[in-house]
Amino acid sequence: MKNYLTQDISLKSWLLTKDHKRIALLYLISITFFFAIGGFAALCMRLELLTPGPDLLKAANYNKMFTLHGISMVFFFLIPSIPTVFGNFLIPIMIGARDLAFPRLNLASWYIYTLGALFALTAAILGGVDTGWTFYTPYSSTYSNTHVVLMATGIFVAGFSSIFTGLNFLVTIHKMRAPGMTWFRLPLFVWAHYATSIIMVLGTPVIAITLVLVGLERLFGVGIFDPRLGGDPLLFQHLFWFYSHPAVYIMILPGMGVISEIIPCFSRNRIFGYEFVAYSSIAIAILGFFVWGHHMFITGQSVYAGLVFSLLSFLVAIPSAIKAFTWTATLYKGRIYLRTPMIYALGFIGLFTIGGLTGLILASLATDIHFHDTYFVIAHFHYIMVGATMMAYLGALHFWWPKITGKLYPEFWGRISAVIVFLGFNMTFFPQFILGYLGMPRRYHVYPPEFQVLNIFSTAGATILGVGYLMPFVYLIWSLKYGPDAGNNPWGATGLEWKTVSPPITENFTQIPTVTEEAYDYHQEPMPDLPEEAM
Amino acid sequence: MSDSHSSILSHQFETLDQQRASAEFGMWLFLVTEVLFFGGLFVSYAVYRYLYPVAFAESSQTLDMWLGCFNTFVLLTSSLTMALAVHAAEAGDKRKLIRFLLFTMFLGTVFLVIKGFEYHHKFEHHLVPGAHFEFEGPEKEHAQIFFFLYFVMTGIHGLHMIIGLGVLSVLILMAYNDRFSKEYFNPIHITGLYWHFVDIVWIFLYPFLYLIGHPK
Amino acid sequence: MSHECYEKREWPRGSPHNNMNIWNFPLLPESASTFAAHIDLILEFLLAITVFFSVAIGLAIIYFAVKYRHTREIDRVHSGKSMLWIEITWTVVPLIIVLFVFVWSSGVFYWTRKAPENALPMFVVAKQWMFKTQNLEGVREINSLHVPLNQPIRLSLISEDVIHGFSIPAFRVKQDILPGRYNMTWFQATKVGTYHLFCTAYCGDQHSRMVGTVTVMEPKDYEEWLAGGKSSAVTASEAGEQLFNKYGCITCHKANPGEGRCPTLHGLYGNSVKLVGGRTVIADEAYIRESILNPQAKIVAGYEPVMPSYQGQINEEGLLELLAYIKTLKVK
DSSP: OOOTTTSOOSHHHHHTOOOHHHHHHHHHHHHHHHHHHHHHHHHHHHHHTTSSSOOSSOHHHHHHHHHHHHHIIIIIIITTHHIIIIIHHHHHHHHTOSSOSOHHHHHHHHHHHHHHHHHHHHHHHTTOOOSTTTTOTTIIIIIOOSOHHHHHHHHHHHHHHHHHHHHHHHHHHHHOOOTTOOGGGSOHHHHHHHHHHHHHHHHHHHHHHHHHHHHHHHHHOOOSSOGGGTOOHHHHHHHHHHHHHHHHHHHHHHHHHHHHHHHHHHHTSOOTTHHHHHHHHHHHHHHGGGOGGGGOTTTTOOHHHHHHHHHHHHHHHHHHHHHHHHHHHHTTTOOBOOOHHHHHHHHHHHHHHHHHHHHHHHHSHHHHHHHTTBHHHHHHHHIIIIIIIIHHHHHHHHHHHHHHHSBOOOHHHHHHHHHHHHHHHHHHHHHHHHHHHHTOBTTOSSOOGGGHHHHHHHHHHHHHHHHHHHHHHHHHHHHHHHSOBOOSOTTOOOSGGGGSOSSOOTTSOSSOOOOOSOSSOOOSOOOOOOOGGGO | OOHHHHHHSOTTOSSHHHHHHHHHHHHHHHHHHHHHHHHHHHHHHHHHHHHOHHHHHHHHHTSOHHHHHHHHHHHHHHHHHHHHHHHHHHTTOHHHHHHHHHHHHHHHHHHHHHHHHHHHHHHHTTOSSSTTOOOSSSOHHHHHHHHHHHHHHHHHHHHHHHHHHHHHHHHHHHHHTTOOOSSOOHHHHHHHHHHHHHHHHHHHHHHHHHOOOOOO | OOOHHHHSOOOOTTOGGGGOOSSSOOSSOOOOBHHHHHHHHHHHHHHHHHHHHHHHHHHHHHHHHHHTBTTOOOOOOOOOOOOHHHHHHHHHHHHHHHHHHHHHHHHHHHHHTSOOTTOEEEEEEEETTEEEEEETTOOEEESEEEEETTOEEEEEEEESSSOEEEEEGGGTEEEEEOBTSOEEEEEEBOSOEEEEEEOOSOOSTTGGGOEEEEEEEOHHHHHHHHHHHHTTOOOHHHHHHHHHHHTTHHHHOOSSSSSSSSOOOTTTTTSEEEBTTSOEEEOOHHHHHHHHHOGGGSOBTTOOSOOOOOTTTSOHHHHHHHHHHHHHOOOO
16 A cells, blocks of 8 residues: 555655655755754854864854854744644554544645745845844844845744644644544643644744844834834834743744653653643643743833743743653553654753753843853753753654655664763753853853853863764664664554554554543553664 | 545544534634734734824824724625525525625635735825835824834735635635535534634734824 | 854853763752742742642543543543532632632742841942943942852842843842832842843843853851952942032032032932922932932922033943942931
């Protein structure tokens, strides 16, 4: 029988596909491209920061590099990443449907993303933008002489891709679950994407209109953010962070969903507190909308506003803590297999814990005074976005690779890469906590000489991390041709996706299943052995 | 299922009802995103009106309250004709459906034409923000902020109306080609939701922009 | 190798910065203000929490991964008992911890936001890409601030263009500098020395070169330094008075309330003002600045809106000097 890959191999069938699985792969190519761009920018930055003086890049170009890094990674890689690749591929299958609710809208989402990407790339090629990914006014709206409007247009357009994806997921999860697939039998991956979709749908329109206002101010010189004309630059910050804070939950919740799939499978155990994890995903999504002011504690906003935002920021840590404890507890009395996805997942838990707890230092008003706009903040969010989300992404890639491609990747290289990523990551970002404590500001092209050694450590770590990222790129592609066939369920995992063939047929199921089992119906049974050729 | 059903039931759905419910839910979600989109503008408006009440009131006086009122009436009526179109679709009445869709388009066009006259008037009186903006009185920059918000809010609203007109013309073509029936008229229904939403946005825009009185 | 901003810098004798190089570098920042110890204590508590939970979870993961590894035959039967008590505990305990830290940290923050009555005012005007500081004696500095030891200093901060940041890591002080609006920060330095001053809010091209030093001196030395700088300087309020005369403010704003077409400015600062329309506002720095740049915004009750705007004519430093002068005007 033909599967979704072999069904029709013409270019037209790919570019006009309505199959959620093919669209997932289209996204995979796009976001990997932007990961490379963002990674290249990071490489330039870290090389420059090896010495305290300017050598590789002029100040203006350094500023463009960190802007390109932030925009590529946040808007064009991390925010789409897990939802558009794994969400698109897996959600219909996990709930027992043939596709998402709106397949044509799904394809349109990819084209809209691509259009936005083209605008952004054009802006970059024409000379880039130097405002930082945060576009603070009045610098971005009045003073910067770079291609702000073009780049903002790219992000604006790509935002609609995000909105439509979230909308598609919400309708699908509500309306298209198979018979017997009740809400509390859903895989937690689906719950995580449900929560993420709420944020995508409610938050993204706000940044869209904010970017429109910045663009119009640049074009017409109106003073909406310019104090000389009666405008308020802080209004921009409120509008911007109203989306961009929940956006970080868009970036982490899907990763948490991935971990909730991997840990039970590789412990052969039911997840410890299913309901708590499901509810905490929703709690994070909702609470996440009320904490944006913690990015603005030292702007001179009222102390009372600061108190409210600080309290809520502390509270939003609690559901995440619950998840970390839950995943750890799932290991208890399990049958642990330290295969590649599990190494990534366990690394996620540790790094997410550190990243999340350092967030408390930033949520705390008094300590935030010292750490705001320093390398401490950079270390904090990279622990979450790279240490956690990126590792969840790689874990997902390895866990579902057999299902998506029908092939097994070489387990030995998988494990080595995971360890290299973990070590390289810590070496890159841990010194940045110290640099932040010492007071080294963000977005600094040159710095005092006493900060040099820590920067050198960081750059050395980044090199190792880069190697760790390159390796899967090589062996995963290698496995497409030379890897052994995976079979339906090489991990012995529960979940509807593992009941289908690998790769799945276009319609996912020959017959829509009726669900009778609870989620994660593991009983500490052994996992199937991997064939020799996959080791 | 009969052949006609299989052509209107998309492959990812199991039943027509599931398809209808999904389309409706999807449109409601989309309208929620629109609330947030316009919401950012209303927040900006609220902030600046609070800061510059006098400038806002004086600027508001330059807008033609009665023309805006008439436009409100036009849009409300178009929502009525749209609802009647949906009703006709439910009843499977093709002629009435097309007729009411045309009425709705006509009223929407009237709205946009009147808006066009209003914009032209602003242009003539140098009330368009930017290099040629002129405003009598000491709070020229603050008035400019009002007009900026006026143009952006009504402009984006107008853009939504134009998109709505585009969708309506497609629906009229589809109706003409017998694509709708008692069993299937989802696109009419969800376009109705969209049209009512665009109407409601105007219901808020009108008082906030046209009816600001002077503070005591 | 190192950048000229830091190379050309003259660190005073005895400053540890003189010996700092690639191999001799600190891992902890200096603590040179009354805030530092308090903020560091909260940090240490939170770091302890971070280390505790990270290590606990890390060790638990390693322990379980080893004890329950798949090659091992061991009892894996689940007791089936309800684990609700665990879930509630690990929800409630973190909740209590964060609430505790919230209250503690908020208290310290509130302290940092309220300058003491006896604080010495100074101003900082930021622009791309420098800090222009001035004290009341009129001594101006660029990218540098000299302050006396153990004396609270209250800074009024404003930008001439984009948002900048004012950061003295050794004092644990940081505040954004906004255009169009005064921000305030204060500190009390507790250790003689010279410390880094950084711009921490990205402000364009030369953002990372917008750096300077803050020098804390013994009161005696500070007086000496002031005297040296003062000889050529006019005090801030004197400069303000010059502007007051130059721009004709004196023609309308007389000392006696009855005289002149405009309200008197004597005794104005810090007191409440009744406006047309019934509102009452406090005449703080922001009010006075706004009244000079945009007089129509708030008309004092009983007066006509006849004051012209000085937008574009007086720069931020001038405005601060006028403020310093107006603050000296007491009721006659």
